[in-house]
Amino acid sequence: QVQLVESGGGLVQAGGSLRLSCAASGGTFSSYAMGWFRQAPGKEREFVGHISWTWTRYYADSVKGRFTISRDNAKNTVYLQMNSLKPEDTAVYYCAAANRGSATFRRDEYPYWGQGTQVTVSS
Numbered sequence: 001q002v003q004l005v006e007s008g009g010g011l012v013q014a015g016g017s018l019r020l021s022c023a024a025s026g027g028t029f030s031s032y033a034m035g036w037f038r039q040a041p042g043k044e045r046e047f048v049g050h051i052s053w054t055w056t057r058y059y060a061d062s063v064k065g066r067f068t069i070s071r072d073n074a075k076n077t078v079y080l081q082m083n084s085l086k087p088e089d090t091a092v093y094y095c096a097a098a099n100r101g102s103a104t105f106r107r108d109e110y111p112y113w114g115q116g117t118q119v120t121v122s123s
Helices: none
Strands: 003-007 010-013 018-025 034-039 046-051 057-059 067-072 077-082 091-097 117-122
Touching (some): 018 034, 034 067, 046 077, 057 067
Antiparallel strands (some): 003 018, 018 077, 091 117
16 A cells, blocks of 8 residues: 655745655555646646656646656655746645556546645735
8 A cells, every 4th residue: 555645835925936745655666657636726636747657757738847746766755846836826736656657647547645735826
C-alpha cells in the first residue's frame, strides 16, 4: 500500500511562487508515474501534470510554462514548483501515484492519493 503526504501549501500573492512536496512510502517509488491534481471549491478535481518513471513530463495547458514537476527517487518525493501564480490557481492540490511507470491525465489511472494541501493565491 502506497501512502502519500503533501506539504508546502499556503497563502501567496499573485505572481508569487510555491513549491509543493509529496513524500511517498510503502511502494517502489522509482517505478511509479506520479501526478498532481487540484480541486477548487465547487469544481471537479482536475489534472495539473505528471511525471513518468523516466522523467517524461506532461502538463495541463492552464499551467504549462509556469509549473514544473520533478522527482527525487532517493527521497521518494515528487515536487510541484509553481511560479507566476494566479488567483485561479487557488485550490487543494493532491499528488497521486500510478501503479505503473507511465500514466495520463485520467484520475482512474492513479489508485493512490494524498490528503491534499491548500494553495491560496490572493489578488
